[in-house]
Every structure is written in C-alpha cells, then in structure tokens.
Amino acid sequence: ATIALEKKIIVSKLGDNTTLSCIYRGRELHLKNLRVYWQIADDQEECTVVHALISGQDNESEQCIHFKNRTQLFWDRLENGDFSLLLLNVSQSDEHTYKCVVLEKAEYTSMVHQAEVVLSLAASYSQPILSGPISNSDSTGEEVTFSCRSGNGYPEPNVYWINKTDNSHLPPSELMIIPNNNGTYSVFSTLKVKATSNMQIECSIENKILHENLSANYTQQKQSNGSSTESHKNLKKNGRGAQAAGIISVVILIGILAVVICWLRRRNSSKLVSYTVCG
Ligand SMILES: *[C@@H]1O[C@H](CO)[C@@H](O)[C@H](O)[C@H]1NC(C)=O
Ligand SMILES: *[C@@H]1O[C@H](CO)[C@@H](O)[C@H](O)[C@H]1NC(C)=O
Ligand SMILES: *[C@@H]1O[C@H](CO)[C@@H](O)[C@H](O)[C@H]1NC(C)=O
C-alpha cells in the first residue's frame, strides 16, 4: 500500500519552541510494536536522527548531538496516533525539512504513516528609525540624504523607499545587510533625493516570511500652513521663540533708554547727577 505523504510548512521565531506535527488517524496502534523516527529529510546532512521512539521508549543512541535535550514527544497523545515532536529553542541551524516515519512491527515490519514538515525560521525586524534633513531648513532643489536602519530580523529583509506624495518607489542609494553574531540581520539604507518643499518619505522594512512590513515616516514641514504633527511641534517651538525674543528686545530697549537718558543728563548737568544711577 502506498502512504500519502503530508507536507506542511511551519514558521517559527528564533528561540521559540515549535511543534512539528505528525498525526496518524487510522486504526489503533500499540506503542510497544512501534518505531517512530523523526529525521532530517535533506540528503546532505551527516547526522539525520532528530528523535527516535523504539518499543515505547525514547532511544537516544542515534540522536544527533545537535538535538540532544531539545526534543520531546507528547506522551499523553501517542496512544491517539499523535507523534508530533516538540523542538525547543529553535535556531537557524534547525532550518530543514523534517520527516516523521512510523513503523509497525507485527509478523514483519511495515510503514504505517509518514509526514514531512518544512521548518522556516523568522524573526521580526525592529521598528525602523528614519532620519532626514532638518525639517524647516529651506533646501529646495538641493540633494538631501535620508537614512533608515533596523535590526534583529531574519531572514534578510526587503527595503522600500516610498515617496508618500504619489506612492512611487524610490531606488535606494545604498543598502547594507549586515549579519549579526546571533544569526539575525541588521539593515542600513540611504536615499538621496532632490529636496522639495513638501517631502513625505517612508522607509519600509519587509519580512517576507512573516508577511510583516514595518515603516517609518518623514514629513517635511510645509512652508506656509503646517498640518502635520511635526510642523505643529515646530510652530509651538517658534511660538516660544518669539515670546523669548520679545522679552529680550524689551530688556535691551530699556537698557538703551537708560543709557541715553543718563548721557543726556550727564551732558546737561554732569556734576550733579554723576553720582546717581548712571554711575
Ligand atoms: C536504542 O536502540 C538500540 C538499537 O537501535 C538498542 O541497542 C538500545 O538498547 C536502545 N536503547 C534504549 C535505551 O532503548
Ligand atoms: C542533556 O541534559 C543532561 C541532563 O540534564 C546533561 O547531563 C547533558 O549534558 C545534556 N546534553 C547536552 C548535549 O546538552
Ligand atoms: C537557545 O539556543 C541558543 C543557541 O542557538 C543558546 O545560545 C541559548 O542559550 C539557548 N537558550 C536556552 C534557554 O536554552
């Protein structure tokens, strides 16, 4: 009899525990008569035994060192034909196709079930940080540089620069994907564009496996009417600045007035007033 091969793809985040599923829904099986092998299906691996259950017992004699103490069957579910394997603390080196094979020993040994699980690893990128030219400097027409960075993601990301005024994609000037020691990636990209009076730039970091897009936005302060939050902040700052400037000019004015009055008095009656306020 041929046995249909189930094939599943699962995505796990780095460091998580993940379950590789292998469920037989046929007749009742007796654990004592079974051999369950979880192995790596990719040919090029030297060691392929991930977990083995022989005559109702875990057998570690052939288990690869890489999986020692990291695998568990669900003992309460085995009798129900659930041979799923819990793999602890997954890392990039666990990215394989795994095969579960269930053999039954009666008069002769036969395979009763098999399943394949493709394990893909992923890690979310951090919220990107976008920096651009100082918002209220008037650099219209000049070339300005934006930079965007993010980290701790897996696998390698896609980076998009988007002009939000027309949603067009802009080609990055520079794109660096830097591998970290823990197997994740950091990304750094720059964009050079001619400045306009109303720049709205978005940097987006895509993790294809997780279907995740994280983005950061830059909004140029509008020259006349500010409507974005950023220009609002600037207006506030400008308001406080104007207040301070007003106070300072009043103080200076009083100073000048005092000097002028003193000078006038001195000129009129230099001897009399010289010992008072004017010194
Ligand atoms: C594991 O299996 C081997 C043969 O594959 C056998 O010699 C050994 O006794 C088994 N160990 C345990 C603990 O069952
Ligand atoms: C597995 O765990 C046992 C007991 O906790 C320990 O002695 C052994 O060193 C561990 N093996 C590995 C490869 O971590
Ligand atoms: C998980 O695995 C990584 C290596 O891949 C190791 O550095 C870390 O200590 C492990 N964490 C636990 C809780 O075992």
Ligand SMILES: *[C@@H]1O[C@H](CO)[C@@H](O)[C@H](O)[C@H]1NC(C)=O
């Ligand atoms: C992420 O954003 C890019 C650019 O806008 C788009 O092409 C892609 O389809 C998005 N991916 C997801 C998963 O939303």
